[in-house]
Amino acid sequence: MRYTAAAPWDGWDLPGYALPSGGSLLLALLVVAYAFNGKGSRSASNEELNRGIERAVSGAVRTVGRYVGGRDLTGEPRSTATWWRSGVPADDEGASVQDVAAVPRPRAPAPPVKTRLASGPAAPLRLLGGTVASMGRALAVWSRWPRAARAFVRLAPLPLVWGLWRHPGETRLVVAGAAVAVLVAAFTGPGGLALWRPRPPNDDDILGPAVWAAARQVFRLDEKEPRATWLRIDPDLSADGSRIVLRLPLKWLGSKDAVTALQHVIDTRVPGEWVAQWERSGSRPHAQWTRKPPPAMKPELPDYVAWKPTGDRFKVFLGQAVEGDRIVDVYVHTQSATPHWGVGGNTGSGKSTVLYIPVVHARQHGELIDILDTKQNSLAEADGASGIRIHKTVRSCVCAFAEFMVSMMAAETANGKSGNPGLRAQLVSRTLVVDELPTLIKLAYVWWRYGIKGKGAPPFLEWFAIILLQGRSSNHRIVVGTQQFANTYFGGTMERSQIGTKILVGTQDRISWGVAFGQSTPVIPYDGMVKGRGAFADMVQEPGTDHLYVREFQPAYITPDVARLLAACPPAPAWFDSGQAAPWITEADIKEADLVAGVGAFLPGGKYSTTAAVTQGTAVGGSVPPGRSGSVTGPAAASNVTGGVTTAGTPADTSEDDALPRVYSLAEACEEGVLPWKHSTARQYKRRSEERGIPFPEGVPDGRTTCYTRAELEDWAERWKTAMKRTSGE
Template identity: 55%
Template sequence: MELIDSLTSGAGVGGLVLTVLAVLVVMANQGGKGGTADFNRSIEAGAAALGGGVARYLSGRDLAAAPRSEATWWRGGAPPPDDRRTETPVAALGAEDASTSAVEHRSAGPVLGSLRPLRVVGGAVAGVWRVLRIWHRWPRAARSAVRLAPLPLAWGVWRDGGATVGVLGVLAALVALAALTGRSGLGWWTVDPVWSDGQVYGPGIWEAARQVLRVEETEPRSRWLAVPDDMKAEGARIVLRLPVRWVGGPEGVAAIERIVDARAPGEWDALWHRTKREHFVEWTRRPAPKRRPVLPEFVPWKSTGDPYAVFFGRAVEGDEIVDAIIQTQTATPHWGVAGDTGSGKSTVLYIPVVNGRQNGELIDILDTKRNSLRQAEGASGVRIHKTVRDCISAFGEFLASMMAAEAAMEKGADPALKSMLVSRTLVIDELPTLFKLAYCWWRYGLKGKGAPPFADWLGIILLQGRSSNHRVVIGTQQFANAFFGGTMERAQIGTRINVGQTDRVSWGVAFGQSTPMLGYPTDIKGRGAFSDKRKHPDADHLWVREVQPCYITPDVPQLLAACPPAPQWFDLGAIAPWITPEVLAEVDEAAAVLNFLPGGKFGPEPAMQTATPLGEEPSATGSELARHSDIPAPTEGVAVRVAAEGGVRIRGQEDDELPDIYSLAEAYERGIVPWKPVTMRSYLKRGEERGIARPEGITDGQTSYFTEAELTAWVAAWKAWEPKDRAAAKMKEETAGSE
């Protein structure tokens, strides 16, 4: 059949005549060898073969069994894969064809110019031959017309030979003209082949998938694989039929999916169907990712009107930008913001200050940096504590206020105390710095022994503050357990916010190691990520969203001035009036706070009014407030400090002079110790084994800090011990040698 199909390029009646003759020869040979039944069967088989051949001939199909292209009735076909006659030379693969033909791009010399007509004619003939060679890629309608052409031509010659010859001459002239002016001749026109996506990518996908599915090579691709002509069209699908006998398994499924991923352009999602009557897998275009919403660089402040809902800014949730609301009436009501120095976390802390005051809360701010939240200074209902002594005193008073508020809400408690209760918020800026300074103050300023109770206070407040409306907002460098007293206490920070650049460790500490990091821009002031303990809707980790906090700093003084005035006792710096002596004794017994409260052994002087705010009657004196709290009254002659606004003078006491402290890394950089931190820690441990006391220092739960004097003394003791150690070792060696 292949020989017949190749004769006259498969055209004309010659192929048909030879086919009939071949069938008759086969039938004649079979008729003489068998009986009548065998002869009849051979006649039937021959007739069927003859009918099939005639049908394929007239319909323009290939006479050979295996198709040689993908030609259909109206459309030309692409060559089969790895067709040697149509392949590009290996050296030219991937290279741009800089020159097309000598006729167009080369300047011919005198001799070559005279031969140009011959070259054009030769190119035209070669072009006609190339067209005839790709007969198998012609549309079937064209092949069928050529094959049937001898019949009308024969009839035309019989009826009117002259006219028929004239028509043939015109057709031949048109073909010659097209060949001369075409790409192979003068190049006046060209027809670029139209390659569909199915023709380009289908063979490659099928040849690879066929081997995985173990399908015979003779199987037609059209039965097993459907590749769309336009893969970018709406609803485009790639469908691969699966043999029922194919076992597959994870490796086979992965292999099939890898083939499409590697050989089909774009991204596709596979859907396997192996439980239906017919087994197949289909791929659909993966929808283009929606453009991620872009947060604004500035978000104005707005009040929610709900004391337990804090408007924080704008956040990205899925494909939308929504208001970021912090709910403080949850089981984990406290919240915090983390970030490096200069990331904007102190600016964010203005938000709970303004929100709290607008809803009648009282705000205590612990600001050891002294100027981080200066826009809130002097406002009624906001007390800013800057020295370590004042901060620790306010810390202890907040704890006592929380526990006293719980006692006042008990059944059978004094209704007068319950009527005094006011929601309070403690804002701690730079929690690690506060604890570091507090431990230094305890160890070197107060000469205290053992561990101070400050971290325990924070843990108690975090665990019990919700029921008494005493909440904490924390600014920190990192949400490490050591800063909060433990995992259980840190878990009470329900909403966690990271602003600015965040490293992998800090991210994992805040949101969990399995939570993927967000790629938000860090050059936008305040931009960050937050989580409110909700699980991601599509994954098993926290739902962390990009957020832009509102910038409220310039408006803080005006917003706070518009808030209702706070109780007078708070603006005077006194302790909460619901802290009764009985409750204070219980709190001191449990948490050792009394010595740190105003008037205590380690606390600042108690508040004493020396001026009356405008429009108010004089309130209780400092002595009366002290008696109410069972704290000694202040003595006369103590220096006073003046609040920035309000006309109220409050007694205070500045911190003791504290020495500078250094971590081992800082001490090495400054030349205080001659060894790097790793070596120094090893020497400290070995020194303890050899009787050299380890410097006491302080720790913030993560890092140990020492004074220069402590480290210098230890290094001197170590160096004094080393010669003795070497002498003892030498003597031991000599003794062993003599024995």
Template identity: 40%
Template sequence: MIRVTAPWVADPSFAAMASDSGFEVRMVDWLTGHRPDASQLQIGLIAGLAAISVLCGLGYRRMAEKGKKERPGVNGAFDALGEGTAAAVGALGLVVWRFCVGEPMWGEAKTDATFLGPGDSVTRAPMNEDSPTGETFENKDAPRRFRLAALLLLRGRSVGGADLLTRTWHSWPGAVRASVRLSAVAVAVGFWLGPLWTVACFAGIQLIVLVVIVASHRGGRGRKDARRYGPGLWGALIQVLRLSAEDQKRGRNHWMSLSDDLSSDRARVVIRLPLFWLGSEKERAVLAHVVHSRLPGQWVAAYAQRGRDPYVEFTPRPPAPPEPELPTLVEWIRSDDPARVYVGETFQGPRYVDTETETPHWGISGGTGDGKTTVLLLPVVHGRQHGALVDCITMKAAAFKDIEGESGIRVHKSGRQAVAAMAEFYVSMKAAESLQGTPEVERLPGRILVIDEFASFVKSAKIWWRYGLQAKGMPPFEAWFHMILMQGRSANHKIVVGAHTFTRELFGDTETRDLVGTKGIVGPASNPKWGVTYGLDAPRVAYKHEIKGRGVIGVTGSQAIEEIQYAYITPYAREYLRQCAAAPSWHAAGEMAPWITPEALKEAEDELAIADFLPGGAFMRGATLVTKTNTRAVQGPAPRSERVASNGKVADVTGGVTTYHDAYHQQADQSEETKLPVFSLKEACETGILPVRYDAARQRMTRARKAGQDLPEGITVGGATYYTAKELVQWWTLMETLKRPSPAPSM
């Protein structure tokens, strides 16, 4: 092993002096023997003069910075030399101090590391850019990277650990950096004096690093948000609180206090308020803006301005409660109140439709397949459970198949039969209304008219009216519908309507549409659909329309529109209906209500010329109200008034209707309603009935209307006009004939 020793230790004369008892005398002799020669003195003199010059220059600059007056001559030179020497000694002492405590040797610190704790990188930005103090922090998780690098070194992975430590040097705790520096000096001395010292130094370094790692691992987890965000908040508070210079001298810690971990649920930000700070709503809003713009997270303020020490405490805003969710499937439940129909669940709980209001009729809107017919089963089952008799109108063959044939329910699936059912329902309402104030009225059952696909019913009825009866003008059943909506409440005759959309054109006018009080939507709703259902000023409700049976419900004229999951009753509807009391036999037999007296019939005829549309009337020869039935019916007379029983004309009313226009209607169409297809103008062009494009046909019809030419009458449903193919072809042929130039007269 090679042993390295210092030069003076190897000198024999030095060893001899050290062994002699007269060490001091011989030390003088040794120094005399090693005095420098002339060349060495010259070099030393030059170096000394250079050092004096540098110190003097440094002194002159320091004096100028301090504003000291420079004395002339030698005195000034000595002043500068003294000032420079003091500055050099001070700088050297500062460097030695920084070297020993682990601080940067020169310049400003690049991180916010302390003597015992690692830090994050600090970027020195210009004032008022990122923070009032010009400091911004980059959270690169330097403490974790430092510990990782140290552990790599301890495990023998020196290359990776050394590289990572080098890149994170400024983030190390000051104690670690000081240990590394002093260890480097110790290693150098060790190599100089001997290998044993070197090994000891390496072992000491390992021990120091291990201790620091453990200490930093325990204490380095804590965040330092107070130091990170405090300067920025303090700079803004000076402006917001209008702190004077004297107030600012009290320091940041006097006016504000921040938790070290602002992400904690228990974090607090306390700001002392000056006594002159009024705390108006605007001032509080500005202070809240400052806190939210300078600190991460959302905060809630609690002011305490009473007393001699006002302050405001900001605490983390509690997390928003989870958004409530409606169930995706709601089972129907029975309602014991005949006037309240359970329809589903909202965020406020069970939702009922009240049928004892000024607008007791209600409706449901939905597209094909959205569940509109399923919702219409709810009033049917509810009404039957409370003794009501139900007539259902639909143009769909498969509709109401889950309840068809049950006692107390008649399903009408043709246009003529549906018109007869509505006519009978209207006359029944008028007769029941005439019994108001008598004891008999309490015995009358309630009645419900459910109309599914309202637009299809109107279209089918108009086709029969226009092309089956060859009638002109407005069909009378539109007036019946309006009258039932207006007067049905007092007679306990209610209507429930199902439609794709509640347009004004479908109902004839806005007044008739608004008589349908509660309106629901199942499935998606476009903006136009929302507007015609609840009004253009009704706020939209966001709901998950993609869920089957999900929709909204509200009352006409009200802003309280709720999301709802409609009850699902389809699999159990027939079972519920079979648990109800059997309906009167006259209802299952397709007869009219027995309380319809000739007087009530005559009154209805005088008002709306309705007798010819009743079963057995001039327009309804062969039409019947009998529908599919597979259940029992109550035998014997149904509840009726004494007037009906005493006049002896019950059979005349229920078996056949005496009309007042038999001679006029002898040639009327007595067959089932026509199946003649009709087309809109656009459909006629697309199917080739008209040999032009839709735009051209529409322009031709517009010009013909302005010129006063005859146009096909057609039928209007929901704002759209429909024609038969024969009508359109005849009109187009006439138009083409009028376009041809007249032949020139022969000479």
């Protein structure tokens, strides 16, 4: 068979001939396909070529998909934007190492519309500039646009070109309208008239990425895990009921360290305080954090509280205190197991002012008041009122103390089953108010040691202890004003515990606080500059603790009304106002009290009293009838007055106290030059003198500190100096 030559283009229709022919092209495609399918040579170069082509194709497809989907074309997402929502900048490792100076300054808030419209003739130019600038800022944050908006902008050229080709007129109108809409939006937006603002990023946008990045590491989850599947943060975490919910992986062991780490993530990346609730045993294990409720606002006590009567003789209104989140009235219940109460504070803190409250309350219910006031003027508003005796000298205070104790014991006897009904009918409740207890004890010791040359320990504290332990059943109560509630002032711990209600007023040191309320009781803050402001406790323990429940306290201010209120009280029995002893005291009661507590020498007719023997109706040592501030005067002074004290206001009123020597503690003696040494040196010499048989003065204790007279200290100092010279001469 013979073949003839064909035209060059004929080969395109027949396979298998020249290279440009269809057969040659098909053969080339088969070879390429064979190579790509791996059926040819398995050389390393072919495999690398295959992988390169695959990467190129997949990269192209991914790039096209990102372009159409509105995503960033390369790298990690630069913001947290979603399809329909704008976002905030995503966590960028590169940005975290930039210089601090690159951190932008916060922008000042945009002024309101009226301010911009009324800002002068240059307002149009400023509005135009702000509009253009806002458009530039919008383009600068392109990566934070919603993906739908970015996809629309990227694909817009295709329909735009098609429209200009097929429908140019209509397309130009659409483009012009779109441009006008953009200008109007920019002009009325934040950079122009500020008639609208874009939605600001919420808490989920800002905090979510940081919380999830750290929580994912705790769970050891893959970086591609979507945050929305695991973490939910409410848009506004400041709203009531806002919460953070984190799903827990089923395979997560959740050790103590891991739980602590997760809690640390929330504490360090979310502002505020959050309380965790863990649910790990159910079908949906999760952790939920809710905002810790803010502490209740502490109510503020008023600076002034008006006193008010209660109508109950055993219920004394003291003032107001803070209990939890409310202010409550405070009362002393004197019929309780702790009928006595006291107020402590430094000089000038207002404790004497508080002592007016029991005086007025007791008188309104017919009780009789004895006030021991060595300061002689601390309760001046009550001086001269019926039913109130104020004792101002040491002798009169001690003798009144003795009479009060005998009255208590006699009332106890009269109340007994075998008591005298006639005496029982005369019983009247009594209250002993002791102002400046430590000062009284110190002066009483000095009077005992140097005034009457008493030997051994004086019995005063024993009387005090007996009254504290037995006074309630006979309606004989004590109210104390003191600098400190130390055991030594009350005779011991058991006796001090009878002071059931304790009040501290003014600024207090930690030692005084612990003495009053217990060392384990935390100090509560209060403003010591407010007159009378302090703390109050009434034997109630704070729930869940082993210490007293101490409340901030403001006592009632009754001082301006004291004279008026006392004048309106019913008059006291004549025997009391005339300075006589209680009519229910019998000779047998006196003998019993003297046997038990050695009180007879301090009663009228006793060794330390200048009055006649006590009978029913005789006077009490140092008692004061109404209108006087010393002892009874006139012709009766020889028979019913103790201590030889004369008319009120005369120098003889305090002559006995003035005759008592001044005493010094060792520290005070060194400080004031009585001893020529420092306190530390004097203590060392005191110890050495006792070791060498050189007697040191006995002195007088005031319950806490031993004090000495100037003569005693100077005499010892001379003896010590002489002994030192003799020793050095040898």
